[in-house]
Amino acid sequence: MMTGLSGSVVVVTGAGGLIGSAVCSALLREGATVVAQYRNRPPAVPTHVSIQADLTDEDQVRKIFAEARSTVGAPDGCIAAAATWPPNRTAIVDMTTAEWHEHFTANALMTFLTVREFLADVRSRGTGSLVLMGAAAATYGHPGRAHFAASKSAVTFGLLQSLVDEMTALAPRARVNLVAPGSVGTGEPPVVDADDDTAPQSFLALPDPPSADDVASAVVWLLSPRLSGAVTGQVVRVDAGLAGRFRRKVVRDSDLAAAAADGTARS
Template sequence: MVNGLVSGRLALVTGAGSGIGRAACQVLSREGATVIAADKNYDAALETIKKYTALASGSNATGDHTALELDVSDPKSVQSLLQAVLKEYKTPPRIVVNSAGITRDNWLLKLSEEDYDSVLNVNLKGTFLVMQTFAKAMTEASIAGSIINISSIVGKYGNIGQSNYSASKAGVVAMTQTAAKELGKFNVRVNAILPGFIDTPIVKTVPDKVMHNMLKLVPLGRLGEPTEVAEVITFLSSDKSSFISGAAIDVTGGF
């Protein structure tokens, strides 16, 4: 696409195998970006490229898009990803979307230390490792970049059974705001998005009765679509948001 919002830009999306990450790949490619879909589940990332990203680009071919395996919580995996990107594209991505995330829900009084650690390792440490690694690559290459970190509205208000998840997502916001202050002098913008109840694989595990009560809290009266979050991601990736950095934007239907 010649006139897309992010035409000619290279974009890395973590957690690209499903949900918001997959939708981000779809919308970014529709708007002209070359997409690197990274996920711990390589087959799911590949499916994103073949079934969603290529179609959004108006083609049945994967083109310059690529799928790569990534464990965001493993520093060696993150470094290997950077080297693979530099080898393939000869440049770091201008757009980095940190969408990889997991849940291990339980009551605070029953939550295991293992489940606490695993959620913090992926959601918070993983975001840190990817952001640090690729921001460094951007600054060394003197590239003006945009980093979008996916937090959650529960990072602001908390949620029953999600003390680990809400803590990790609150940390993402604070880290985003700090990174924006540090990276602004390099012309790298950093923003966070706080989705509400979005129709993703994680939400599909919620019992119908609980879901009904959750939707009562949403003034628009429905779940959000992953593409509705992806449109905001793409806006923050583009020059349309050139003076927005350090922001934490709710995408919640008014929750």
């Protein structure tokens, strides 16, 4: 199915990451012109424009969009996928102010500055589609990484819903949505004990975690004016049914068999 993205200009932040690179690849396959931002590692695929920039610096964020406008044209779409991920778990009781700022403040600020700059193009062009990147942690939390989870909650709930009306005030058909990935797998078959409730797969309704390509497909769908032109303000969870962790841990096949045997099972 045609997405209508061919020839469109799309800015992708965090393009050097696993998900960011998959998003760039998916957009290129659709014929989009991709402007990729990265901080340390360039995207794994060649894009039309690739810019190294620190998204916590507003002058550098302005430079990304200015370069896009001068080389390939003002962007039609933007994917705000950049984020910092705490490599180690730190309980809040032991967390320093610097650690909090490094992940909560930085993540919220990077998204804000990216969105603000894109909205200037939405206002001047009268159109635009924005896709934010959330996380399953925004809903379920992430013990030891509360600063990351809190930053994604701010984007998923406060920022997303505020932008719905703000964007249509700038352009009647401008849209904003959010993709919330769970833990992204590598695509390799998992090797786990089916009876081990501590294995990552035991927290999912589906047998395998989502891939970066799964997340990218959701991004393309939300960005596309043909596929989701009437969709705005929505959170699309790409997490293999992470809420299923409750069903999987509480209601197991052995439990159902026992309930059926004594007549307490319910259809």
